[in-house]
Amino acid sequence: MPGVVTELGLYGPRGVARPATLAEGRAYCRRLACSHYENFIVASLLVPAGLRQHMYNVYAWCRWADDLADEAEPSEALALLDWWQAELAACYEGRVRHPVLVALAETIERFGLERRHFEALLSAFRQDQQVARYETREALLDYCRRSAAPVGRLVLALAGVAPLSGFWSKDEIVVAAMAFNPVLGWLAMLTALLTAFYTFRMIFIAFFGAERTPPEAEHPAESGRWMTFPLVLLAVGAVFAGYLGVTFGGAHPFAGLFTPGGRFQAFLAGPLDSYRLALEASGRHAEHSTVLPYLAAGLSIVGILAAWFVYLRKPAIAEAAARSSGPVYRLVYRKYYVDEVYDLLVVGVAWLLGLFLYFFDRYVIDGLVFTATLVPRTVGFFTRRAQLGALQGYALFMVGLSVLVVLAVLLTA
Amino acid sequence: MESWLLTIMIFLPLAGIPQIVALDDRHAGKARHIALAVSLLSLAVTCYVIVLFACRAWGTGEQALEQRLALMALSDNSGAAGPAFQALYHVSVDGISVWLIALTALISPLSIWGSYSYIQERQKGYYSLMLLLQTAIMGVFCARDLLLFYVFFDLTLIPLFLLIGIWGGPDRRYAAFKFFIYTMTGSVLFLGGILYLAWRSYQVNHVFGFDLDMLYGLAPSLSAEEQKWLFLAMFAAFAIKVPLFPFHTWLPLAHTEAPTAGSVILAGLLLKLGTYGFLRFAVPLFPEATWFFAPLLAGLAIVGIIYTALVAWVQDDFKKLIAYSSVSHLGFCMLGLFSLKVAGLNGSLLYMVNHGLSTGALFLVIGMIYERYHTRSMKDIGGLAQRMPRLAFFMVFFALASVALPGLNGFVSEFLVLLGTFVSNSTYDGYPLGPLDYRYAVVAALGIILGAVYMFWWLRRVLFGPLVEPRNNHDPEHGHSFLPPDINARETSILAVIAAACLFLGVYPKPLLTSMEPALRSSVLNVVYTRPSAVARQEDQRHTRSLSEGLNTQHAGPRTAFTPLFSIEG
Numbered sequence: 001m002p003g004v005v006t007e008l009g010l011y012g013p014r015g016v017a018r019p020a021t022l023a024e025g026r027a028y029c030r031r032l033a034c035s036h037y038e039n040f041i042v043a044s045l046l047v048p049a050g051l052r053q054h055m056y057n058v059y060a061w062c063r064w065a066d067d068l069a070d071e072a073e074p075s076e077a078l079a080l081l082d083w084w085q086a087e088l089a090a091c092y093e094g095r096v097r098h099p100v101l102v103a104l105a106e107t108i109e110r111f112g113l114e115r116r117h118f119e120a121l122l123s124a125f126r127q128d129q130q131v132a133r134y135e136t137r138e139a140l141l142d143y144c145r146r147s148a149a150p151v152g153r154l155v156l157a158l159a160g161v162a163p164l165s166g167f168w169s170k171d172e173i174v175v176a177a178m179a180f181n182p183v184l185g186w187l188a189m190l191t192a193l194l195t196a197f198y199t200f201r202m203i204f205i206a207f208f209g210a211e212r213t214p215p216e217a218e219h220p221a222e223s224g225r226w227m228t229f230p231l232v233l234l235a236v237g238a239v240f241a242g243y244l245g246v247t248f249g250g251a252h253p254f255a256g257l258f259t260p261g262g263r264f265q266a267f268l269a270g271p272l273d274s275y276r277l278a279l280e281a282s283g284r285h286a287e288h289s290t291v292l293p294y295l296a297a298g299l300s301i302v303g304i305l306a307a308w309f310v311y312l313r314k315p316a317i318a319e320a321a322a323r324s325s326g327p328v329y330r331l332v333y334r335k336y337y338v339d340e341v342y343d344l345l346v347v348g349v350a351w352l353l354g355l356f357l358y359f360f361d362r363y364v365i366d367g368l369v370f371t372a373t374l375v376p377r378t379v380g381f382f383t384r385r386a387q388l389g390a391l392q393g394y395a396l397f398m399v400g401l402s403v404l405v406v407l408a409v410l411l412t413a
Numbered sequence: 414m415e416s417w418l419l420t421i422m423i424f425l426p427l428a429g430i431p432q433i434v435a436l437d438d439r440h441a442g443k444a445r446h447i448a449l450a451v452s453l454l455s456l457a458v459t460c461y462v463i464v465l466f467a468c469r470a471w472g473t474g475e476q477a478l479e480q481r482l483a484l485m486a487l488s489d490n491s492g493a494a495g496p497a498f499q500a501l502y503h504v505s506v507d508g509i510s511v512w513l514i515a516l517t518a519l520i521s522p523l524s525i526w527g528s529y530s531y532i533q534e535r536q537k538g539y540y541s542l543m544l545l546l547q548t549a550i551m552g553v554f555c556a557r558d559l560l561l562f563y564v565f566f567d568l569t570l571i572p573l574f575l576l577i578g579i580w581g582g583p584d585r586r587y588a589a590f591k592f593f594i595y596t597m598t599g600s601v602l603f604l605g606g607i608l609y610l611a612w613r614s615y616q617v618n619h620v621f622g623f624d625l626d627m628l629y630g631l632a633p634s635l636s637a638e639e640q641k642w643l644f645l646a647m648f649a650a651f652a653i654k655v656p657l658f659p660f661h662t663w664l665p666l667a668h669t670e671a672p673t674a675g676s677v678i679l680a681g682l683l684l685k686l687g688t689y690g691f692l693r694f695a696v697p698l699f700p701e702a703t704w705f706f707a708p709l710l711a712g713l714a715i716v717g718i719i720y721t722a723l724v725a726w727v728q729d730d731f732k733k734l735i736a737y738s739s740v741s742h743l744g745f746c747m748l749g750l751f752s753l754k755v756a757g758l759n760g761s762l763l764y765m766v767n768h769g770l771s772t773g774a775l776f777l778v779i780g781m782i783y784e785r786y787h788t789r790s791m792k793d794i795g796g797l798a799q800r801m802p803r804l805a806f807f808m809v810f811f812a813l814a815s816v817a818l819p820g821l822n823g824f825v826s827e828f829l830v831l832l833g834t835f836v837s838n839s840t841y842d843g844y845p846l847g848p849l850d851y852r853y854a855v856v857a858a859l860g861i862i863l864g865a866v867y868m869f870w871w872l873r874r875v876l877f878g879p880l881v882e883p884r885n886n887h888d889p890e891h892g893h894s895f896l897p898p899d900i901n902a903r904e905t906s907i908l909a910v911i912a913a914a915c916l917f918l919g920v921y922p923k924p925l926l927t928s929m930e931p932a933l934r935s936s937v938l939n940v941v942y943t944r945p946s947a948v949a950r951q952e953d954q955r956h957t958r959s960l961s962e963g964l965n966t967q968h969a970g971p972r973t974a975f976t977p978l979f980s981i982e983g
Binding site for chain 1: 594595659662663720723724725726727728863866
């Protein structure tokens with residue numbers, strides 16, 4: 001299949017007549033990404049529209065590098081890769097001519113893509129020219145670190161997720177989803193509300209309100225030490241784990257909790273950053289970005305309050321709602337009948353099959369075995385009548401047999 | 414002395430029989446102590462054998478402690494130097510048999526100890542037969558002569574026939590006869606096969622004999638057609654013994670009716686005679702036929718895995734449930750064997766040991782429940798964990814070992830079997846492509862799920878939920894009411910020993926694997942992949958030659974033990 005090497009005349013080391021314009025560069029990268037021979041879609045519809053062009057740009061650069069390494073004449077490959085690295089270096093110095101690099105320059109600037117990732121990739125392609133098999137796992141891993149990993153890092157950088165942030169709280173997921181696709185974001189928000197609601201429903205019903213215990217529990221007691229101690233440990237983790245990795249970037253330790261730049265905002269800095277980055281990437285403004293995390297946290301509180309109201313303050317509401325929504329309530333209460341359907345279609349069918357096979361085993365397979373023994377059984381049934389145990393019988397039998405033998409001998413002679 | 418060591422190990426249990434028989438009838442209760450002592454002594458000798466084997470032939474694939482006595486040697490009138498007819502007493506131990514011998518030496522005393530309270534009648538006969546059975550099984554695993562193997566193989570039938578027929582359940586006579594005749598039918602065909610093989614050996618080597626070392630060299634002189642028929646003759650004996658679907662119907666019946674120790678030895682040791690027979694005889698003696706039948710046998714194994722797992726699930730009698738599960742598990746054993754890959758064979762052989770431990774223990778557990786309640790129906794029993802917490806612990810433990818929980822022994826072997834089957838169609842272990850491919854492994858893996866289904870189904874019904882006990886569990890007729898509600902110290906010790914072995918093999922199976930692998934390579938795989946029959950030579954002469962050269966160079970250099978198993982070729 002023709003790679004970009006066929007375009008070396010147009011865009012190769014000696015080919016680019018004049019610097020491409022940004023529009024030309026973008027168009028070229030898009031064409032390459034959409035028409036090239038990958039078995040996957042480079043930037044699918046799931047990628048936010050504003051990010052797609054940047055994906056095309058990075059892809060086009062990598063595609064060029066790979067084709068220069070693999071599809072050019074082997075004698076020229078190294079020289080071409082050197083040229084491609086020089087073009088990259090020039091790009092970081094602000095001089096661009098090649099359409100791919102014209103487009104890529106914009107991406108590099110916006111996302112602050114690091115040069116070392118691109119260079120690592122080139123070093124791996126150079127290695128491809130000499131090494132085809134790796135003797136040890138370490139050597140192979142090293143190769144992967146310089147070939148697959150840089151591409152992953154570049155794409156993650158585009159997605160606006162700081163690659164090393166391990167801060168995956170719910171808020172961050174909500175915010176990232178919002179930036180990605182508002183519908184998903186609002187669904188996540190709603191789920192946060194419902195989570196707060198059902199969790200506190202359980203707490204309010206179990207620990208507050210009128211005391212109700214089943215008759216068999218005579219003296220309900222606090223859990224023992226072995227139950228309490230791990231729970232305390234878990235509670236400490238649940239409260240403070242969120243602060244791990246939060247740098248309180250710039251916030252004065254004594255600054256007010258909710259003042260701008262205060263601790264709460266610092267706590268939310270992780271989600272805010274990724275939201276801002278993602279919003280910028282998709283070309284939208286980040287004006288009300290600060291509102292969202294507060295909104296997510298606020299909705300949780302709304303959920304708690306709603307649970308308090310429905311289950312503690314006016315329990316009648318819950319019962320009325322359950323009664324009035326009838327079938328829907330039953331459907332949800334029964335977990336959409338997934339268990340029942342599974343029991344019927346998978347467990348039930350397999351059980352019936354097992355029963356059938358058991359009878360098959362007993363009557364067909366073992367029946368065949370029994371049938372096979374019928375021949376010796378039948379023969380034995382009749383011949384055993386000859387075994388009388390009386391001496392005269394055997395004597396008679398021997399005489400008769402001797403007569404037959406003598407007759408046979410005489411006749412054949 | 415050393416050359417007699419194996420013989421001492423094999424026949425030592427017999428030394429207890431005169432002592433037992435000479436006991437006065439008033440002291441018949443002492444028979445069990447004598448049997449246990451002799452069996453433990455035999456275990457000690459076996460430990461010494463293992464140590465010697467480790468010193469002499471560990472990781473080499475060679476035989477050790479060989480003894481060869483001519484039982485009969487006649488010359489014919491052709492004037493040739495050696496005997497023309499010979500029957501040998503030829504025993505040895507190698508990496509394939511050593512762990513099955515160890516399993517036998519471990520399970521036998523434990524099942525004798527486990528019979529202490531259950532067997533109240535005719536104790537002298539019972540314990541004599543148990544010792545005879547141990548000798549027969551030991552002999553089977555040590556024999557290096559086909560005729561000797563056949564003698565021991567059939568000798569195992571007699572004690573077990575009597576054990577089932579005399580000390581068994583209500584339907585014991587039918588079960589014992591069915592077991593005996595079914596197995597005997599197979600072994601008669603096997604006898605015909607080995608006589609033909611000896612006759613062919615007479616034509617080729619001018620020796621009418623059964624020595625394995627001689628017969629292994631016979632394969633090139635056998636036509637493909639002959640190999641197939643001879644393979645089928647052995648198949649008759651071994652497939653019934655394993656048992657391979659559809660020749661398994663004697664097994665659930667025999668298990669249900671047998672006394673506890675009979676079930677333990679039947680499942681734990683005697684079924685392995687079938688798989689061991691395939692591994693030791695049918696496959697390396699007839700490589701051409703092995704290639705022809707491997708997909709078929711693997712197919713039967715897989716059908717058996719799924720089919721008997723489903724049947725096990727719907728059983729009400731839980732001894733029958735475990736009996737059917739044995740058929741399912743032995744299917745894995747056969748599958749790994751016929752993957753003809755290092756991982757598959759390792760897994761298969763290890764599976765034999767592991768299945769002996771975990772299923773043997775499950776039958777012991779069932780026996781302990783039965784001694785207390787006189788029923789094995791899930792309808793009558795439930796929630797036993799409340800009444801018998803210690804037994805419940807072991808029951809869950811062995812059930813988990815049986816469904817191959819990682820960390821327990823079953824996992825290692827099941828994983829290796831599936832791995833070997835999955836990569837059978839590859840050259841990862843340095844051998845050419847094997848006969849199976851990943852599709853066999855995918856279907857067989859379903860059996861793992863079903864295995865967990867019936868095991869946990871059983872645990873839930875018997876151990877958990879509200880306590881259900883049969884009303885007449887203190888039946889004066891049986892007179893076992895002296896047993897405490899939960900298992901006593903004797904029963905706990907028995908189960909704890911097996912549990913320790915299960916745990917050890919689950920965490921550190923390496924000693925077994927390192928000693929098995931070279932033997933499996935040299936005496937099975939190298940033979941099977943050289944395929945030296947005339948037909949094979951015509952078909953792919955060049956391929957064969959380059960292969961045998963490859964194998965030779967591979968074995969010339971020092972080989973670190975067990976490296977190729979998990980490494981990717983390259």
